Amino acid sequence: MLKFLFYTAVRMSELVGIRVENIDLEQCKVFVGQGRGMKHRYRLFPSNFRLAMKNHLQAHPQNCYLFDSQRNTRFTARRIQQLVQGYRRRITQLRCTRISSDIR
Numbered sequence: 001m002l003k004f005l006f007y008t009a010v011r012m013s014e015l016v017g018i019r020v021e022n023i024d025l026e027q028c029k030v031f032v033g034q035g036r037g038m039k040h041r042y043r044l045f046p047s048n049f050r051l052a053m054k055n056h057l058q059a060h061p062q063n064c065y066l067f068d069s070q071r072n073t074r075f076t077a078r079r080i081q082q083l084v085q086g087y088r089r090r091i092t093q094l095r096c097t098r099i100s101s102d103i104r
Contacts, residue, residue, distance in 0.1 A: 001015075001067055001080070001083065002084065003052065004045070004049075004053075004066070005084075007045040007046060007049055008043040008044070009043065010030075010032055010043055012080045012081060012084075014032050015066070015067070015075075015077075015080060016065070016074050016075050016080060017032075017033065017074070018030060018031075018032065018065060018066040018067075019065055019066070020057060020063055020065065020066060022066075023053065023057065023066065025050055025053060025054055025057075028045050028049070029044050029045070030042065030043050030045065030066075067080075
């Protein structure tokens with residue numbers, strides 16, 4: 001999820017609305033409907049990310065949206081924010097652990 005956000009630069013509010021059928025693995029692009037200003041657009045992702053996207057879609061064939069919750073509903077933008085904050089906290093903890101072990 002983080003790589004997808006990074007590679008496509010979509011807004012979190014747009015991410016939750018991306019449906020599986022909006023992903024074009026052949027051309028490495030995703031259709032973002034009703035973005036800011038109610039504009040539709042395509043966002044590209046790198047070809048080396050295609051395999052990760054394909055694996056994600058194959059691992060979750062029942063998903064309607066690119067990232068579904070465990071209840072098979074789409075995430076809310078707030079839930080995505082919480083997940084990203086959780087990742088950030090874990091990375092910070094890992095860095096602090098590594099730095100303190102390097103000091104010793």
